[in-house]
Amino acid sequence: MFKNYFKTAFRNLLRNKIYSIINILGLSMGLACGMLIILYVKDEVSYDRFHDRLDNIYRVSSLQTGTDRGDSYNAYSGYLQGPRFAASVSGIKAFVRIQSDMKDVKKGVDIKAMPIHQVDSSFFSVFSFPLLSGNPKTALMAPDAVVITEDVAKEQFGTVDALGKIMMMKSGDDEFKPYTVTGVAKKTPENSSLKFSILMPIRPTAAEEANDDNWFNFFLNTFVLLEPDADRTQVETQMQEVYTTSSAEAKVRQEKQYGPFGKTVYNLQPLAEMHLSTHYRADNGLTDASNPVFSYILSGIAAFVLLIACINFINLTIARSLKRAKEIGIRKVVGGDRRQLMMQFMGESFILSTAAFILAFILVQLVLPVFNELSNKALAIRYLFDSGLVGGYLLLYILTGFLAGFYPSLVLSGYDPVKVLYNRFSLSGKNYLQKGLVILQFTLASFLIISTITIYYQFRYLTTRQLGYDDSELIVLQHNGISHQRTDAFRADLMSNAAIADVTFKNQGQWMTTAKVNGEQMVNFVYETVDEHYLPLLKIPVVKGRNFSRAFPSDSTHAVLVNEAFVKEAGWKDPIGQEVNFWYNAGEKYTVVGVVKDYHYGPVTRKIGIQLFTMKNSNNFGKTLVKIKPGRETTALQHIAAIYKKYFPLSPYEYTFMNEANRKNYESEAKWKQIILFSAVLTIFISCIGLFGLSVLSAEKRTKEIGIRKVLGASVTTVVRLLSTDFLKLVVISLVLAIPLAWMAGNKWLESYPYRIAISWWMFAIAALSVVAIALLTVSFYAVKAAVADPVKSLKID
Template structure:
């Protein structure tokens, strides 16, 4: 019997190839989307979970409060003291590891390249589970001249992983190159690790530094602690705060006497599994791949939408196809087939289609995985899907989908009177509220996602295309650790010898933040930049009040500063020129000589904050900005490399184009634009498949009505209108339901960005037009086909 059901099911599926393909394709797309998102989310939540001591590893984080008690920052930043002081004085802490990121120049033959290194404590391998290919994890980081390198680093340096005992020449800053002995070779860090390293070096602060209580207020590295098994982390956190308040009291008193009222610090413990997706205590400062859980929520929502729409389509298309088999159902019932047998057959066909869809979905995932990895910046593999719990989930999903798609149609169709069925005198009972409800639901989901897609796409386009307020074209940046002012004129003169170079300027490296007093005793924080007189004119940043730095005024290099509009606004100045900025901690006072128009020095994702410029000669520069003439990049780059290698022969040479660097800031946004757009296209496609099936159902149900209307003189256009308007009503209802929810969700999402688009009416009108037009085009295909059909054929049985 089962064999007969199977044969009949396969025969019917092959006889209706178009419907079978569409049905399988729609469901497989939904399942493939779901599988890809499962891979993504599984990878996100699996970060750092491979460590054996996972439940006992915590990072020390801080909340900082200003002198008025207002919280002004969070982060996983500590200094030299926190790890050893807390471990030595607080019960429950077994050991600690400090992780400080650094850059070292590495010599390979005659080539010199800057390499990222991590300075860590000797307990590193007893806390974290990073296996060594060679070397003793207990002693690998105990020697001050010993280093542990990754297998990738070993292959680059020695063309083999058998590197134990070999030496690497390294140096930091202006020091001389020094040999370091390889004491261990580590396996490549797992892809889902927040801590990835190529070189590990011992962190060795001096005894004086670890005894200096003023270092309680230096925050520049990550500190991890390992708790004793069974220790309550909340109690340890409380003891940390109590110990800090007592141990740092004298140092805090000295700092307050020297600098005035200071803010406070509150310590927190962050569990290692929370590190990757934390929005407050991010995985940075030497840690990598920090992510936002919002992306996982968005992708999970998209996957759920697409899968739900695909299942709705499956039900509707199954009903549409089974209606064409009404006579078969009638004959089976006349010759003795009971309802249970008919339901078994229809359920069998549903299971076959679902199984085919699952197989096709796996093929789709396999083929699309490289593209998805590139878009999501992941290294996912298909075998990640075959986790025990995930496989069980797939089986449940398979059973639920098959039952959902097969049970309702088989229940309805197997219950009809055979006489009515054989004479085509039947319709689906009632007002078909289920089918209409399903189509409203799927187009509500599709409309919501389309509006969301337009919102996200518009915001990301705004971030990537909006002007930053300065000219970054044909601008080359060369970074170097230290360039004293006395050396800049020589470098400028040498670079300007090339006709391809238009101008040269210098700026401090990185983004430094400090504080000073303005308007008496008011203290404020700001970005502090050391520049020369050519920097702002080269970037074409307008000076809206006062003047630029100039060598004609010697005091500009000792007592003058420039500020941006945000600085003036926060300081509360009506006229900034002549105002005083007091760096009380080093007894230096400066006078404001110019106000610079605000520009996005840190990109569009960050609000423009107060910014101060100085031309203080005692400060060293770290970046050289070189403006090139257009169409001369090749000649200019050759000349620039030659000069820098002459001036700094023992330092690596690397350059970037500023406009390329700015675009790279938004690589994640650009990838998400593509992911969201692709998701919307898939949703539209899958929704239209469902609408296509429903239009077939309508045309089949109203065949005789259409024939009678045509006999009575109805035109093709009027018939098409009659068949289409019911579906358009459902689509309009869907839009009405989706728009308020999409508006609320869009505004909540946009609150994450300081610079954002406004959700205008045209955005919703565009979405409504797209949804309506696509729905109408889909429905019209079968409406036109039914309208032009010969009415004689449809009325023959009458």
Template sequence: MFKNYFIIALRNLSRNKVYAFINIAGLSIGLACAMLIVLYVKDEVSYDRFHTNVQNVYRITTQEVEKDGSKGRKDGNTGPLQGPRFARNVPGIKTFLRVQSGYEDIKSGTEVKSQDLLKVDSSFFSVFSFPLLSGDPATCLTEPHSIVITEDAAIKEFGTTDAIGKLLMLKDDSVFVPYKVTAVAKKCPQNSSIKFEMLVPINMAIEEESNSENWFNFYLNTFVVLEPAANKQDVEAKMQRYYTADSKDALKVLTEKYGDMGWKSTYQLQSFVDMHLSVDLPPQNGLTDASNPMYSYILSGIALFILLIACINFINLTVARSVKRAKEIGIRKVVGGDRKQLIFQFLGESFLLCFIAFVFAIGLVQLSLPLFNSLANKVLALNYLFDVQLVSAYIILFLITSLLAGFYPAVVLSGYNPVQTLYSRFNLGGKNYLQKTLVVLQFSLASFLIIATFTIYAQFNYLTTEKLGYDDSNLVMINKDNLTRSEVNLLKTELLKNDNIIDIAPKNGGQWGTAAKVNGDSVVQFTYETVNESYLPLLKIPILQGRNFSTDFPSDSSNSVLVNESFVTNAGWKNPIGQIVDFWYDNKKYTVIGVVKDYHFNSLSQKIGPELFTMKAANVYGMAYVKIKPNSETSSLKHIEQTYKKLFPISPYSYTFKNEANIRSYEAEAKWKQIMLFSAILTIFVSCIGLFGLSVLSAEKRTKEIGIRKVLGASVTGVVTILSKDFLKLVAIALIIAIPLAWISASKWLENYPYRITLGWQIFALAAVLVILIALVTVSFQAIRAAMSNPSKSLRTE
């Protein structure tokens, strides 16, 4: 019996190649998408779970307590005190580990390069299970000038992984000091929130660990390992009680010195495995690969959409083709076949077809993995498919898809009346509401994704083309730590010897933030920029009131500041020129001499906040902006590099174009733009091949009707209209359903951006026109073919 069913299934597939292709192609694409998303989700939830004792590892986090007692901002950073003091004084904490990110200059021969590394406590390899190729994990980080490197770093630096005892020259203050390699680690797993190439001891000064004011200094990550029997909530309560008692005197001193700045915090423990997908407390400051569970939800939804559409195609085509198999069903029933056997037969055919699609899907996954990895910022491989959990998931996916695609057609086909089918009196009959509903559903999903794609494209285009309020073209950024004013002048003099260099302006490295008092005791928090008189003119940032810094006013470097419009708004000033900004903690007061027009110093994903500019002599610069002439990149960059290396031979050289850096700040939006584009294309493709199959069947069922209409004088256009209008009605209904849902979802998504497009009717109209045109082309292809056929042939055929 099974052999008979199998042979019949193969014959049906070979005899109906078009429908077999449509079903297999659709299911293959749907299953491949589902497999890729399962791979993605599995990788997301597996982050950091490879560590042996990870269930007992927690990160110390804080939450600010506002002046009114309400809860404020959460932070995953701590200072140097929390780890050692909590470990010594809070029962239930077994050990601690501090992880601080940083860059160090490394000298190799005459070349100096900047290397990111982690500064960690000697307990690093006892807390985390990073395997070593060589070296002792218990002692490799105990000596002050020891260094642990990965196998990739060892090959890069020494040409071999046999690097124990070899020396690396790291810059310590202004002197290069030898560090001895004490261990070589394997490459960090790709699903790790801690990725490193080099580790050095944190070497915290005794003064820092003994100064209780460092309770309020946050700049590194602190992890603790709890005793197996410890209760997390109990430990948190004990931590808070100890912190309150131990920081009491320091808090009093700081409040008297700086005022009530909301110094108080509450301490919590965040499970190490929860960091990767945490929205409030993501991995940061040396920890990598922060993600958002929303990505998994969205991708899973897209995969479900595509797989559902493929199953809808299967159901629609199988039921629509049932007329051709009606006599077969009738004969089977007459010779004694019962309904259960017929259901089993058709389910078997469904399973066979799904199995073929499943095999093709694995091939599609292998072919598309490089592209998917690029879109999702992953390093997934096909061998991940052979994980026991994943294999189980795919088997379940296969069974569900087979049942979902085959159960309803099996029930419908097995219920035909044998008398009607054998006398050719059978008609599928009815209004085919299910079939029409499924067509509406799949085109609703497709329309929804197309509108989402258009919205993301429009928002991304807005983010990357909207004027920032300054000129970022042909602007080269050069990084140089501790750049002094005399060095800036020397660098400017040398660079301007090349005619392609227009000007140079220094700025502090990174982004500084601080607070100051205005109007007496009102505190304003702001971005704090250290620049000189060339900075604003170089970037073409307008000054709305007052004047710029000037060398004609020597006091500008000690007594004057510029502020932006947002600062003025926050301070509540109507006449900002001459107002006083009080840095009370430094006992310094500055006078506002100018107001700068608001510009986007961050990406458009962030709202413009208060900003203050100073020329304070005690502040150092960290980079220089160099303006070059258009189309002179090659010669200008060569001159900049030669000049830099001549003036700063022991400092690493690196540069970035400002406009390219600005575009990179929208990498997440760019990735989602591509993901949604591919999703929309796949959804439309799968929907259209299903619609094409239905149009072929519709034309076949109406062959005689078409012949009679043509004999009676109907035109090709008229016949095409008759065959197409029913399908286009369904597509129109799908658009009516999809547009409101897409508008709600798109509006909700755009709320994440302070600067965003306005959802106009154009996006929805364009999507509607596109969907209708695609459906019309799909249906019309077969309709035109049927309309142009010879009516005499169709009328001779019974």
């Protein structure tokens, strides 16, 4: 019996190749989408879970309250938290401080800047990063020790057998010194928040670890390993007591100098929660910080795509049922009961599901590189064969086969054999289920199309919005600090080539500090050290007062420029001549000589902040900006490289184009734009398959009606309109539902951007026209075929 069912099902699928291909393709797309999202979510939740002592590893974090800026979540710490808490809090077994940096590494005559992590010697006792060679307990004890990964070992020495070999690395005094390789570690896993290449011992001085003022310096990550039986809440309580007692006198001194700090409450963040934390993010030497909302969105998309694929199976199977009506009638007449017929149709469903699963694995393999690029992952197909996931796939396979086959088998097995065999059978009824499913499909598709349009135009806005300065043909050089006295010679040498248009200098990184204005008003701001060429080169206007000038010697000692945001924060009506008091440095007061127009010194995704510019002689420059004449890049870069090596012989020559660096600020938005676009295209494609199925169902239900209309003179256009109108009504209903949902979701998403587009009516018009056009094209395909059919055949009595 089962063999007969299988043969019949298989022959039926082969006889209806187009329907079978559409069904398998739709299901496989839904399953492939689900598998990719399962891979993504599995990777997200697996971060850092490979550590043996995962349940006992925590990061020291804190919450600052009671300030004008509101609550502030801080995942950073300093030199003191680790050793002070470990010494005084019962339950803390060990601590590790981790500070990231860059160091120049010399191999022969080549110099390369490489990322390093300075850590405590207990690093391998807390974390489970295996060593291929070396003793994990002693590898980081010597001050000149270095532990490298196998990749670095191969790069530097051509072999992983690098134990005892020497690496030349630049030390704090700008001299290259020998460091001994005391360990070679395996490459860190992809799902690790801590990815290191080179480990070195962290070496704070005794004075630094004894200075209580360092309770208020936050620049590294501190992890603690608790005893297995330790109570986390009690440990946090003791940590707070240690901090309060130990920092009391220092806090009084600090607040007297810098103003109120508010209250700092220390807590412990579980290592397993760090990757997806929205408050205490994995950064500052840690990598791949993510947001759980990404997993929620992708999981929702996968669930809907898979649901739509199952809906299409139901619609297409019902649409084909008329052609199998006699088969069902004969089976019932010869003794087949409803249970047997249901088993037959469920069998067909599972055959299709099996084929779809096989094709889905092939599709996943084909699109995985693209998906990795979009999601910034390094996923592999082998991750799918985790024992837990295999069980999940089997469950998904069973559910998919059951959901896709149960309703059709229930309907088809219930046909009355008498009506079927005497041609008195028809698929009557309102078909509310099919219509509701089509509305659901196109509501989601319309929602995703509108979302795609919103994301696209917001991304275009971010990448085309005027930054307030000219970043074209601008090269940025990173280097060791260069004094104001040497910049004239460096600038003159660079500009000796006709390909160089201009040169300016500024400080490395982004400095933040605070000062007093209007007597005692505190202002926090970005503190920029520049020369007099900086604003003209970048074409940043001075809207009041003047720029820095060598004609005013006091500009390098007592003058500052501020931006418009600074003026607004200070409440100045006439900013020129106002005083900015760096009260914590004796006698350091400046006079405002100019106001700079606000410009986006950071990404457009952040609001323009408060800025102050100085030419202070004691602040070195760490960045050189070189303006190149258009079309002269090759000549300019060769010249810049030669001059750079002359002034910085021990530093690697590295440069970036400013406009390229600015574009990278929006990579996340660009990738999400593509993900949503692909989701919308996939959803609309699968939805159209379902709509095609219903158009076939409608045409087959109304075959005789169409024949009669044509005999009475109805044109092809009239018949096509007749068959299409009902489906277009469903699409219009879906648009009515999708538009307000998309409007609310779009506005909610845009709220996270300080500079954003306004959602306009034409976005909805574009989406509506696109959906209607696609739906009309889909429905018309079979409607035209039915309309041009010979009416004699339609009216013929079988």
